[in-house]
Amino acid sequence: MSLRDAAFKLDPVLWAKAALAYHPDEWAVKVMMSPARYVIENVSRQAGKSTCAAAMAVHEAVFFPGSLVLVVSPTLRQSGELQRKCLRFYDLVDPQHKGLAEDTKLSIQLANGSRIIALPGQEDNLRGYSAPSLIIEDEASRVSDDLYTAIRPMLATNQGRLILLSTPNGKTGHFYKIWTEGGPEWLKIKVTADEIPRITKEFLANERLNMTEGQYRQEYFGEFMEAEGAVFSSDLFRSLANSSISPLKLRGDESW
Ligand SMILES: Nc1ncnc2c1ncn2[C@@H]1O[C@H](COP(=O)(O)OP(=O)(O)OP(=O)(O)O)[C@@H](O)[C@H]1O
Ligand SMILES: [Mg+2]
Known part of the structure:
Protein backbone atom coordinates (compact mmCIF):
# COMPACT_ATOMS: atom_id res chain seq x y z
CA MET A 1 0.00 0.00 0.00
CA SER A 2 1.38 3.42 -0.94
CA LEU A 3 1.99 6.02 1.74
CA ARG A 4 -0.85 8.04 0.30
CA ASP A 5 -3.27 5.12 0.57
CA ALA A 6 -2.08 4.40 4.10
CA ALA A 7 -2.93 8.01 5.02
CA PHE A 8 -6.33 7.70 3.31
CA LYS A 9 -7.08 4.49 5.18
CA LEU A 10 -6.48 6.20 8.50
CA ASP A 11 -8.18 9.45 7.61
CA PRO A 12 -11.52 9.07 5.81
CA VAL A 13 -12.02 12.84 5.71
CA LEU A 14 -8.72 13.42 3.92
CA TRP A 15 -9.69 10.66 1.48
CA ALA A 16 -13.26 11.95 0.96
CA LYS A 17 -11.99 15.43 0.07
CA ALA A 18 -9.30 14.16 -2.30
CA ALA A 19 -11.07 11.21 -3.92
CA LEU A 20 -14.77 12.17 -3.81
CA ALA A 21 -14.54 15.98 -3.76
CA TYR A 22 -16.84 15.66 -0.74
CA HIS A 23 -16.02 18.22 1.94
CA PRO A 24 -17.91 17.09 5.02
CA ASP A 25 -19.36 19.68 7.37
CA GLU A 26 -17.90 19.92 10.87
CA TRP A 27 -20.46 17.54 12.39
CA ALA A 28 -19.82 14.99 9.66
CA VAL A 29 -16.06 15.24 10.22
CA LYS A 30 -16.72 14.39 13.85
CA VAL A 31 -18.73 11.31 12.87
CA MET A 32 -16.22 10.14 10.27
CA MET A 33 -13.21 10.51 12.56
CA SER A 34 -14.79 9.18 15.73
CA PRO A 35 -13.65 5.84 17.11
CA ALA A 36 -17.11 5.42 18.73
CA ARG A 37 -18.73 2.06 17.94
CA TYR A 38 -22.22 3.46 18.33
CA VAL A 39 -23.28 6.75 16.77
CA ILE A 40 -26.72 8.38 16.74
CA GLU A 41 -27.30 11.41 14.52
CA ASN A 42 -30.33 13.58 15.18
CA VAL A 43 -29.68 15.76 12.18
CA SER A 44 -31.90 18.08 10.14
CA ARG A 45 -33.45 17.14 6.83
CA GLN A 46 -31.13 17.73 3.89
CA ALA A 47 -28.12 18.34 6.10
CA GLY A 48 -26.15 15.57 4.42
CA LYS A 49 -26.71 12.51 6.65
CA SER A 50 -27.01 10.01 3.81
CA THR A 51 -24.09 11.52 1.90
CA CYS A 52 -21.82 11.24 4.92
CA ALA A 53 -22.95 7.65 5.54
CA ALA A 54 -22.34 6.69 1.89
CA ALA A 55 -18.81 8.10 2.04
CA GLY A 80 -31.49 1.10 -2.45
CA GLU A 81 -31.39 4.90 -2.64
CA LEU A 82 -28.49 5.03 -0.20
CA GLN A 83 -26.88 2.16 -2.07
CA ARG A 84 -26.95 4.28 -5.23
CA LYS A 85 -25.26 7.14 -3.38
CA CYS A 86 -22.53 4.63 -2.45
CA LEU A 87 -22.17 3.54 -6.06
CA ARG A 88 -21.91 7.17 -7.24
CA PHE A 89 -19.04 7.67 -4.80
CA TYR A 90 -17.46 4.37 -5.78
CA ASP A 91 -17.56 5.45 -9.44
CA LEU A 92 -15.31 8.37 -8.52
CA VAL A 93 -12.58 6.17 -7.06
CA ASP A 94 -12.82 3.44 -9.68
CA PRO A 95 -14.42 4.93 -12.82
CA GLN A 96 -13.71 1.87 -14.94
CA HIS A 97 -15.01 -0.49 -12.28
CA LYS A 98 -11.81 -2.52 -12.34
CA GLY A 99 -12.22 -3.41 -8.69
CA LEU A 100 -15.93 -4.10 -8.93
CA ALA A 101 -16.86 -7.78 -8.90
CA GLU A 102 -20.62 -7.31 -9.02
CA ASP A 103 -23.09 -4.48 -8.87
CA THR A 104 -26.78 -5.11 -8.57
CA LYS A 105 -29.45 -2.67 -7.47
CA LEU A 106 -29.00 -3.88 -3.92
CA SER A 107 -25.41 -4.87 -3.54
CA ILE A 108 -21.94 -3.73 -4.48
CA GLN A 109 -19.28 -6.42 -4.34
CA LEU A 110 -15.65 -5.46 -4.75
CA ALA A 111 -12.82 -7.59 -6.04
CA ASN A 112 -11.18 -7.20 -2.61
CA GLY A 113 -14.04 -9.22 -1.10
CA SER A 114 -15.87 -6.28 0.48
CA ARG A 115 -19.62 -5.93 0.12
CA ILE A 116 -22.11 -3.11 0.62
CA ILE A 117 -25.59 -4.58 0.88
CA ALA A 118 -28.90 -2.74 0.99
CA LEU A 119 -31.43 -4.54 3.18
CA PRO A 120 -35.22 -4.50 3.13
CA GLY A 121 -37.29 -3.04 5.92
CA GLN A 122 -38.57 -6.38 7.26
CA GLU A 123 -36.61 -8.10 9.95
CA ASP A 124 -37.36 -11.64 8.74
CA ASN A 125 -35.34 -10.99 5.58
CA LEU A 126 -32.15 -9.86 7.17
CA ARG A 127 -31.00 -12.64 9.42
CA GLY A 128 -27.97 -14.56 8.30
CA TYR A 129 -25.44 -11.79 7.85
CA SER A 130 -22.62 -12.08 10.31
CA ALA A 131 -19.92 -9.77 11.57
CA PRO A 132 -20.64 -6.63 9.55
CA SER A 133 -17.97 -4.00 10.12
CA LEU A 134 -20.46 -1.18 9.63
CA ILE A 135 -24.25 -1.02 9.84
CA ILE A 136 -25.94 2.16 8.68
CA GLU A 137 -29.57 2.63 9.72
CA ASP A 138 -30.95 5.48 7.63
CA GLU A 139 -34.24 7.19 8.57
CA ALA A 140 -33.80 5.32 11.85
CA SER A 141 -36.82 6.85 13.63
CA ARG A 142 -39.00 5.14 11.03
CA VAL A 143 -37.26 1.77 11.12
CA SER A 144 -39.25 -0.75 13.15
CA ASP A 145 -38.01 -1.66 16.60
CA ASP A 146 -38.14 -5.35 15.57
CA LEU A 147 -35.72 -4.66 12.75
CA TYR A 148 -33.38 -2.78 15.07
CA THR A 149 -33.53 -5.64 17.57
CA ALA A 150 -32.67 -8.09 14.79
CA ILE A 151 -29.60 -6.20 13.58
CA ARG A 152 -27.88 -5.55 16.91
CA PRO A 153 -26.77 -9.16 17.57
CA MET A 154 -24.88 -9.17 14.26
CA LEU A 155 -22.29 -7.00 16.00
CA ALA A 156 -21.73 -9.50 18.80
CA THR A 157 -18.55 -11.10 17.52
CA ASN A 158 -16.52 -8.27 16.07
CA GLN A 159 -15.87 -4.59 16.62
CA GLY A 160 -18.40 -3.49 14.00
CA ARG A 161 -19.94 -0.04 14.19
CA LEU A 162 -23.59 0.96 14.19
CA ILE A 163 -24.70 4.38 12.98
CA LEU A 164 -28.29 5.57 13.29
CA LEU A 165 -29.23 8.66 11.29
CA SER A 166 -32.57 10.37 11.32
CA THR A 167 -34.83 13.24 12.15
CA PRO A 168 -37.15 12.60 15.13
CA ASN A 169 -40.52 10.97 14.67
CA GLY A 170 -42.39 11.27 17.95
CA LYS A 171 -41.44 10.24 21.44
CA THR A 172 -41.47 6.51 20.77
CA GLY A 173 -39.27 3.77 19.40
CA HIS A 174 -35.60 2.91 19.62
CA PHE A 175 -34.35 6.15 18.03
CA TYR A 176 -36.05 8.22 20.75
CA LYS A 177 -35.02 5.82 23.52
CA ILE A 178 -31.35 5.82 22.51
CA TRP A 179 -31.31 9.58 22.02
CA THR A 180 -32.73 10.19 25.48
CA GLU A 181 -31.37 7.22 27.45
CA GLY A 182 -28.42 5.84 25.45
CA GLY A 183 -25.30 5.56 27.59
CA PRO A 184 -21.75 6.86 27.12
CA GLU A 185 -21.02 4.26 24.43
CA TRP A 186 -23.16 6.38 22.10
CA LEU A 187 -21.73 9.38 20.29
CA LYS A 188 -24.74 11.68 19.99
CA ILE A 189 -24.72 14.29 17.25
CA LYS A 190 -27.39 16.95 16.90
CA VAL A 191 -27.46 19.39 14.00
CA THR A 192 -30.27 21.84 13.31
CA ALA A 193 -31.09 23.34 9.92
CA ASP A 194 -29.89 26.81 10.86
CA GLU A 195 -26.38 25.38 11.31
CA ILE A 196 -26.23 24.16 7.71
CA PRO A 197 -24.81 26.77 5.33
CA ARG A 198 -26.67 25.28 2.34
CA ILE A 199 -30.10 25.78 3.95
CA THR A 200 -31.21 29.39 3.78
CA LYS A 201 -33.37 31.36 6.23
CA GLU A 202 -35.82 32.06 3.40
CA PHE A 203 -36.22 28.37 2.61
CA LEU A 204 -36.88 27.58 6.27
CA ALA A 205 -39.41 30.41 6.63
CA ASN A 206 -41.31 29.03 3.67
CA GLU A 207 -41.17 25.48 5.00
CA ARG A 208 -42.62 26.68 8.30
CA LEU A 209 -45.61 28.12 6.47
CA ASN A 210 -46.22 24.85 4.67
CA MET A 211 -46.23 22.34 7.49
CA THR A 212 -47.46 22.09 11.04
CA GLU A 213 -45.27 23.63 13.73
CA GLY A 214 -44.66 20.14 15.15
CA GLN A 215 -43.51 18.74 11.81
CA TYR A 216 -41.27 21.75 11.23
CA ARG A 217 -39.58 21.36 14.59
CA GLN A 218 -38.99 17.65 14.03
CA GLU A 219 -37.81 17.87 10.44
CA TYR A 220 -35.46 20.82 10.87
CA PHE A 221 -34.75 21.35 14.57
CA GLY A 222 -34.37 17.88 16.03
CA GLU A 223 -37.24 18.16 18.52
CA PHE A 224 -39.16 15.04 19.47
CA MET A 225 -42.82 16.02 19.32
CA GLU A 226 -45.89 14.27 20.62
CA ALA A 227 -47.95 12.60 17.91
CA GLU A 228 -50.40 15.23 16.75
CA GLY A 229 -53.82 14.62 18.22
CA ALA A 230 -52.43 12.67 21.19
CA VAL A 231 -54.67 13.29 24.18
CA PHE A 232 -52.13 12.35 26.85
CA SER A 233 -48.44 13.09 26.53
CA SER A 234 -46.03 10.17 26.44
CA ASP A 235 -44.17 11.82 29.36
CA LEU A 236 -47.34 11.49 31.41
CA PHE A 237 -47.65 7.80 30.45
CA ARG A 238 -44.04 7.19 31.38
CA SER A 239 -44.39 8.90 34.75
CA LEU A 240 -47.44 6.78 35.48
CA ALA A 241 -45.62 3.60 34.54
CA ASN A 242 -42.77 4.48 36.90
CA SER A 243 -44.88 5.73 39.76
CA SER A 244 -45.25 3.85 42.99
CA ILE A 245 -48.89 4.86 43.29
CA SER A 246 -51.02 1.75 43.64
CA PRO A 247 -54.07 1.37 41.47
CA LEU A 248 -57.29 2.94 42.65
CA LYS A 249 -59.59 0.49 44.38
CA LEU A 250 -63.26 1.00 44.03
CA ARG A 251 -65.40 0.27 47.07
CA GLY A 252 -66.68 -3.29 46.96
CA ASP A 253 -64.25 -4.27 44.18
CA GLU A 254 -61.67 -6.68 45.59
CA SER A 255 -60.51 -8.02 42.29
CA TRP A 256 -57.72 -5.41 41.79
N1 LIG B 1 -20.75 18.57 2.74
C1 LIG B 1 -21.54 18.83 1.70
N2 LIG B 1 -21.19 19.75 0.80
C2 LIG B 1 -21.99 20.03 -0.26
N3 LIG B 1 -23.18 19.45 -0.50
C3 LIG B 1 -23.59 18.52 0.37
C4 LIG B 1 -22.81 18.15 1.52
N4 LIG B 1 -23.48 17.22 2.21
C5 LIG B 1 -24.62 17.01 1.53
N5 LIG B 1 -24.70 17.77 0.44
C6 LIG B 1 -25.81 17.81 -0.51
O1 LIG B 1 -26.99 18.13 0.22
C7 LIG B 1 -28.11 17.40 -0.29
C8 LIG B 1 -28.74 16.59 0.81
O2 LIG B 1 -27.84 15.57 1.19
P1 LIG B 1 -28.37 14.21 1.82
O3 LIG B 1 -29.36 13.56 0.93
O4 LIG B 1 -27.15 13.42 2.18
O5 LIG B 1 -29.05 14.78 3.12
P2 LIG B 1 -29.97 14.02 4.18
O6 LIG B 1 -29.65 14.65 5.49
O7 LIG B 1 -29.78 12.55 4.06
O8 LIG B 1 -31.40 14.47 3.69
P3 LIG B 1 -32.83 13.79 4.03
O9 LIG B 1 -33.13 14.12 5.46
O10 LIG B 1 -33.76 14.46 3.10
O11 LIG B 1 -32.67 12.30 3.81
C9 LIG B 1 -27.58 16.55 -1.44
O12 LIG B 1 -27.81 17.24 -2.65
C10 LIG B 1 -26.10 16.46 -1.16
O13 LIG B 1 -25.34 16.27 -2.33
MG1 LIG C 1 -31.13 10.98 3.73
Missing part, protein backbone atom coordinates in the same frame (compact mmCIF):
# COMPACT_ATOMS: atom_id res chain seq x y z
CA MET A 56 -18.15 6.08 5.18
CA ALA A 57 -19.53 2.92 3.59
CA VAL A 58 -17.32 3.23 0.54
CA HIS A 59 -14.26 4.07 2.63
CA GLU A 60 -14.81 0.96 4.71
CA ALA A 61 -15.29 -1.27 1.66
CA VAL A 62 -12.29 0.08 -0.26
CA PHE A 63 -9.74 0.20 2.57
CA PHE A 64 -10.77 -2.84 4.60
CA PRO A 65 -10.82 -5.83 2.24
CA GLY A 66 -13.45 -8.43 3.02
CA SER A 67 -15.59 -6.01 4.99
CA LEU A 68 -19.37 -6.22 5.09
CA VAL A 69 -21.35 -2.98 5.20
CA LEU A 70 -25.11 -3.24 5.70
CA VAL A 71 -27.50 -0.45 4.82
CA VAL A 72 -30.87 -0.63 6.56
CA SER A 73 -33.82 1.72 6.23
CA PRO A 74 -37.60 1.55 6.56
CA THR A 75 -38.08 0.22 3.03
CA LEU A 76 -36.04 -1.58 0.42
CA ARG A 77 -36.51 1.40 -1.90
CA GLN A 78 -34.86 3.75 0.61
CA SER A 79 -32.02 1.30 1.30
Whole structure:
Protein backbone atom coordinates (compact mmCIF):
# COMPACT_ATOMS: atom_id res chain seq x y z
CA MET A 1 0.00 0.00 0.00
CA SER A 2 1.38 3.42 -0.94
CA LEU A 3 1.99 6.02 1.74
CA ARG A 4 -0.85 8.04 0.30
CA ASP A 5 -3.27 5.12 0.57
CA ALA A 6 -2.08 4.40 4.10
CA ALA A 7 -2.93 8.01 5.02
CA PHE A 8 -6.33 7.70 3.31
CA LYS A 9 -7.08 4.49 5.18
CA LEU A 10 -6.48 6.20 8.50
CA ASP A 11 -8.18 9.45 7.61
CA PRO A 12 -11.52 9.07 5.81
CA VAL A 13 -12.02 12.84 5.71
CA LEU A 14 -8.72 13.42 3.92
CA TRP A 15 -9.69 10.66 1.48
CA ALA A 16 -13.26 11.95 0.96
CA LYS A 17 -11.99 15.43 0.07
CA ALA A 18 -9.30 14.16 -2.30
CA ALA A 19 -11.07 11.21 -3.92
CA LEU A 20 -14.77 12.17 -3.81
CA ALA A 21 -14.54 15.98 -3.76
CA TYR A 22 -16.84 15.66 -0.74
CA HIS A 23 -16.02 18.22 1.94
CA PRO A 24 -17.91 17.09 5.02
CA ASP A 25 -19.36 19.68 7.37
CA GLU A 26 -17.90 19.92 10.87
CA TRP A 27 -20.46 17.54 12.39
CA ALA A 28 -19.82 14.99 9.66
CA VAL A 29 -16.06 15.24 10.22
CA LYS A 30 -16.72 14.39 13.85
CA VAL A 31 -18.73 11.31 12.87
CA MET A 32 -16.22 10.14 10.27
CA MET A 33 -13.21 10.51 12.56
CA SER A 34 -14.79 9.18 15.73
CA PRO A 35 -13.65 5.84 17.11
CA ALA A 36 -17.11 5.42 18.73
CA ARG A 37 -18.73 2.06 17.94
CA TYR A 38 -22.22 3.46 18.33
CA VAL A 39 -23.28 6.75 16.77
CA ILE A 40 -26.72 8.38 16.74
CA GLU A 41 -27.30 11.41 14.52
CA ASN A 42 -30.33 13.58 15.18
CA VAL A 43 -29.68 15.76 12.18
CA SER A 44 -31.90 18.08 10.14
CA ARG A 45 -33.45 17.14 6.83
CA GLN A 46 -31.13 17.73 3.89
CA ALA A 47 -28.12 18.34 6.10
CA GLY A 48 -26.15 15.57 4.42
CA LYS A 49 -26.71 12.51 6.65
CA SER A 50 -27.01 10.01 3.81
CA THR A 51 -24.09 11.52 1.90
CA CYS A 52 -21.82 11.24 4.92
CA ALA A 53 -22.95 7.65 5.54
CA ALA A 54 -22.34 6.69 1.89
CA ALA A 55 -18.81 8.10 2.04
CA MET A 56 -18.15 6.08 5.18
CA ALA A 57 -19.53 2.92 3.59
CA VAL A 58 -17.32 3.23 0.54
CA HIS A 59 -14.26 4.07 2.63
CA GLU A 60 -14.81 0.96 4.71
CA ALA A 61 -15.29 -1.27 1.66
CA VAL A 62 -12.29 0.08 -0.26
CA PHE A 63 -9.74 0.20 2.57
CA PHE A 64 -10.77 -2.84 4.60
CA PRO A 65 -10.82 -5.83 2.24
CA GLY A 66 -13.45 -8.43 3.02
CA SER A 67 -15.59 -6.01 4.99
CA LEU A 68 -19.37 -6.22 5.09
CA VAL A 69 -21.35 -2.98 5.20
CA LEU A 70 -25.11 -3.24 5.70
CA VAL A 71 -27.50 -0.45 4.82
CA VAL A 72 -30.87 -0.63 6.56
CA SER A 73 -33.82 1.72 6.23
CA PRO A 74 -37.60 1.55 6.56
CA THR A 75 -38.08 0.22 3.03
CA LEU A 76 -36.04 -1.58 0.42
CA ARG A 77 -36.51 1.40 -1.90
CA GLN A 78 -34.86 3.75 0.61
CA SER A 79 -32.02 1.30 1.30
CA GLY A 80 -31.49 1.10 -2.45
CA GLU A 81 -31.39 4.90 -2.64
CA LEU A 82 -28.49 5.03 -0.20
CA GLN A 83 -26.88 2.16 -2.07
CA ARG A 84 -26.95 4.28 -5.23
CA LYS A 85 -25.26 7.14 -3.38
CA CYS A 86 -22.53 4.63 -2.45
CA LEU A 87 -22.17 3.54 -6.06
CA ARG A 88 -21.91 7.17 -7.24
CA PHE A 89 -19.04 7.67 -4.80
CA TYR A 90 -17.46 4.37 -5.78
CA ASP A 91 -17.56 5.45 -9.44
CA LEU A 92 -15.31 8.37 -8.52
CA VAL A 93 -12.58 6.17 -7.06
CA ASP A 94 -12.82 3.44 -9.68
CA PRO A 95 -14.42 4.93 -12.82
CA GLN A 96 -13.71 1.87 -14.94
CA HIS A 97 -15.01 -0.49 -12.28
CA LYS A 98 -11.81 -2.52 -12.34
CA GLY A 99 -12.22 -3.41 -8.69
CA LEU A 100 -15.93 -4.10 -8.93
CA ALA A 101 -16.86 -7.78 -8.90
CA GLU A 102 -20.62 -7.31 -9.02
CA ASP A 103 -23.09 -4.48 -8.87
CA THR A 104 -26.78 -5.11 -8.57
CA LYS A 105 -29.45 -2.67 -7.47
CA LEU A 106 -29.00 -3.88 -3.92
CA SER A 107 -25.41 -4.87 -3.54
CA ILE A 108 -21.94 -3.73 -4.48
CA GLN A 109 -19.28 -6.42 -4.34
CA LEU A 110 -15.65 -5.46 -4.75
CA ALA A 111 -12.82 -7.59 -6.04
CA ASN A 112 -11.18 -7.20 -2.61
CA GLY A 113 -14.04 -9.22 -1.10
CA SER A 114 -15.87 -6.28 0.48
CA ARG A 115 -19.62 -5.93 0.12
CA ILE A 116 -22.11 -3.11 0.62
CA ILE A 117 -25.59 -4.58 0.88
CA ALA A 118 -28.90 -2.74 0.99
CA LEU A 119 -31.43 -4.54 3.18
CA PRO A 120 -35.22 -4.50 3.13
CA GLY A 121 -37.29 -3.04 5.92
CA GLN A 122 -38.57 -6.38 7.26
CA GLU A 123 -36.61 -8.10 9.95
CA ASP A 124 -37.36 -11.64 8.74
CA ASN A 125 -35.34 -10.99 5.58
CA LEU A 126 -32.15 -9.86 7.17
CA ARG A 127 -31.00 -12.64 9.42
CA GLY A 128 -27.97 -14.56 8.30
CA TYR A 129 -25.44 -11.79 7.85
CA SER A 130 -22.62 -12.08 10.31
CA ALA A 131 -19.92 -9.77 11.57
CA PRO A 132 -20.64 -6.63 9.55
CA SER A 133 -17.97 -4.00 10.12
CA LEU A 134 -20.46 -1.18 9.63
CA ILE A 135 -24.25 -1.02 9.84
CA ILE A 136 -25.94 2.16 8.68
CA GLU A 137 -29.57 2.63 9.72
CA ASP A 138 -30.95 5.48 7.63
CA GLU A 139 -34.24 7.19 8.57
CA ALA A 140 -33.80 5.32 11.85
CA SER A 141 -36.82 6.85 13.63
CA ARG A 142 -39.00 5.14 11.03
CA VAL A 143 -37.26 1.77 11.12
CA SER A 144 -39.25 -0.75 13.15
CA ASP A 145 -38.01 -1.66 16.60
CA ASP A 146 -38.14 -5.35 15.57
CA LEU A 147 -35.72 -4.66 12.75
CA TYR A 148 -33.38 -2.78 15.07
CA THR A 149 -33.53 -5.64 17.57
CA ALA A 150 -32.67 -8.09 14.79
CA ILE A 151 -29.60 -6.20 13.58
CA ARG A 152 -27.88 -5.55 16.91
CA PRO A 153 -26.77 -9.16 17.57
CA MET A 154 -24.88 -9.17 14.26
CA LEU A 155 -22.29 -7.00 16.00
CA ALA A 156 -21.73 -9.50 18.80
CA THR A 157 -18.55 -11.10 17.52
CA ASN A 158 -16.52 -8.27 16.07
CA GLN A 159 -15.87 -4.59 16.62
CA GLY A 160 -18.40 -3.49 14.00
CA ARG A 161 -19.94 -0.04 14.19
CA LEU A 162 -23.59 0.96 14.19
CA ILE A 163 -24.70 4.38 12.98
CA LEU A 164 -28.29 5.57 13.29
CA LEU A 165 -29.23 8.66 11.29
CA SER A 166 -32.57 10.37 11.32
CA THR A 167 -34.83 13.24 12.15
CA PRO A 168 -37.15 12.60 15.13
CA ASN A 169 -40.52 10.97 14.67
CA GLY A 170 -42.39 11.27 17.95
CA LYS A 171 -41.44 10.24 21.44
CA THR A 172 -41.47 6.51 20.77
CA GLY A 173 -39.27 3.77 19.40
CA HIS A 174 -35.60 2.91 19.62
CA PHE A 175 -34.35 6.15 18.03
CA TYR A 176 -36.05 8.22 20.75
CA LYS A 177 -35.02 5.82 23.52
CA ILE A 178 -31.35 5.82 22.51
CA TRP A 179 -31.31 9.58 22.02
CA THR A 180 -32.73 10.19 25.48
CA GLU A 181 -31.37 7.22 27.45
CA GLY A 182 -28.42 5.84 25.45
CA GLY A 183 -25.30 5.56 27.59
CA PRO A 184 -21.75 6.86 27.12
CA GLU A 185 -21.02 4.26 24.43
CA TRP A 186 -23.16 6.38 22.10
CA LEU A 187 -21.73 9.38 20.29
CA LYS A 188 -24.74 11.68 19.99
CA ILE A 189 -24.72 14.29 17.25
CA LYS A 190 -27.39 16.95 16.90
CA VAL A 191 -27.46 19.39 14.00
CA THR A 192 -30.27 21.84 13.31
CA ALA A 193 -31.09 23.34 9.92
CA ASP A 194 -29.89 26.81 10.86
CA GLU A 195 -26.38 25.38 11.31
CA ILE A 196 -26.23 24.16 7.71
CA PRO A 197 -24.81 26.77 5.33
CA ARG A 198 -26.67 25.28 2.34
CA ILE A 199 -30.10 25.78 3.95
CA THR A 200 -31.21 29.39 3.78
CA LYS A 201 -33.37 31.36 6.23
CA GLU A 202 -35.82 32.06 3.40
CA PHE A 203 -36.22 28.37 2.61
CA LEU A 204 -36.88 27.58 6.27
CA ALA A 205 -39.41 30.41 6.63
CA ASN A 206 -41.31 29.03 3.67
CA GLU A 207 -41.17 25.48 5.00
CA ARG A 208 -42.62 26.68 8.30
CA LEU A 209 -45.61 28.12 6.47
CA ASN A 210 -46.22 24.85 4.67
CA MET A 211 -46.23 22.34 7.49
CA THR A 212 -47.46 22.09 11.04
CA GLU A 213 -45.27 23.63 13.73
CA GLY A 214 -44.66 20.14 15.15
CA GLN A 215 -43.51 18.74 11.81
CA TYR A 216 -41.27 21.75 11.23
CA ARG A 217 -39.58 21.36 14.59
CA GLN A 218 -38.99 17.65 14.03
CA GLU A 219 -37.81 17.87 10.44
CA TYR A 220 -35.46 20.82 10.87
CA PHE A 221 -34.75 21.35 14.57
CA GLY A 222 -34.37 17.88 16.03
CA GLU A 223 -37.24 18.16 18.52
CA PHE A 224 -39.16 15.04 19.47
CA MET A 225 -42.82 16.02 19.32
CA GLU A 226 -45.89 14.27 20.62
CA ALA A 227 -47.95 12.60 17.91
CA GLU A 228 -50.40 15.23 16.75
CA GLY A 229 -53.82 14.62 18.22
CA ALA A 230 -52.43 12.67 21.19
CA VAL A 231 -54.67 13.29 24.18
CA PHE A 232 -52.13 12.35 26.85
CA SER A 233 -48.44 13.09 26.53
CA SER A 234 -46.03 10.17 26.44
CA ASP A 235 -44.17 11.82 29.36
CA LEU A 236 -47.34 11.49 31.41
CA PHE A 237 -47.65 7.80 30.45
CA ARG A 238 -44.04 7.19 31.38
CA SER A 239 -44.39 8.90 34.75
CA LEU A 240 -47.44 6.78 35.48
CA ALA A 241 -45.62 3.60 34.54
CA ASN A 242 -42.77 4.48 36.90
CA SER A 243 -44.88 5.73 39.76
CA SER A 244 -45.25 3.85 42.99
CA ILE A 245 -48.89 4.86 43.29
CA SER A 246 -51.02 1.75 43.64
CA PRO A 247 -54.07 1.37 41.47
CA LEU A 248 -57.29 2.94 42.65
CA LYS A 249 -59.59 0.49 44.38
CA LEU A 250 -63.26 1.00 44.03
CA ARG A 251 -65.40 0.27 47.07
CA GLY A 252 -66.68 -3.29 46.96
CA ASP A 253 -64.25 -4.27 44.18
CA GLU A 254 -61.67 -6.68 45.59
CA SER A 255 -60.51 -8.02 42.29
CA TRP A 256 -57.72 -5.41 41.79
N1 LIG B 1 -20.75 18.57 2.74
C1 LIG B 1 -21.54 18.83 1.70
N2 LIG B 1 -21.19 19.75 0.80
C2 LIG B 1 -21.99 20.03 -0.26
N3 LIG B 1 -23.18 19.45 -0.50
C3 LIG B 1 -23.59 18.52 0.37
C4 LIG B 1 -22.81 18.15 1.52
N4 LIG B 1 -23.48 17.22 2.21
C5 LIG B 1 -24.62 17.01 1.53
N5 LIG B 1 -24.70 17.77 0.44
C6 LIG B 1 -25.81 17.81 -0.51
O1 LIG B 1 -26.99 18.13 0.22
C7 LIG B 1 -28.11 17.40 -0.29
C8 LIG B 1 -28.74 16.59 0.81
O2 LIG B 1 -27.84 15.57 1.19
P1 LIG B 1 -28.37 14.21 1.82
O3 LIG B 1 -29.36 13.56 0.93
O4 LIG B 1 -27.15 13.42 2.18
O5 LIG B 1 -29.05 14.78 3.12
P2 LIG B 1 -29.97 14.02 4.18
O6 LIG B 1 -29.65 14.65 5.49
O7 LIG B 1 -29.78 12.55 4.06
O8 LIG B 1 -31.40 14.47 3.69
P3 LIG B 1 -32.83 13.79 4.03
O9 LIG B 1 -33.13 14.12 5.46
O10 LIG B 1 -33.76 14.46 3.10
O11 LIG B 1 -32.67 12.30 3.81
C9 LIG B 1 -27.58 16.55 -1.44
O12 LIG B 1 -27.81 17.24 -2.65
C10 LIG B 1 -26.10 16.46 -1.16
O13 LIG B 1 -25.34 16.27 -2.33
MG1 LIG C 1 -31.13 10.98 3.73
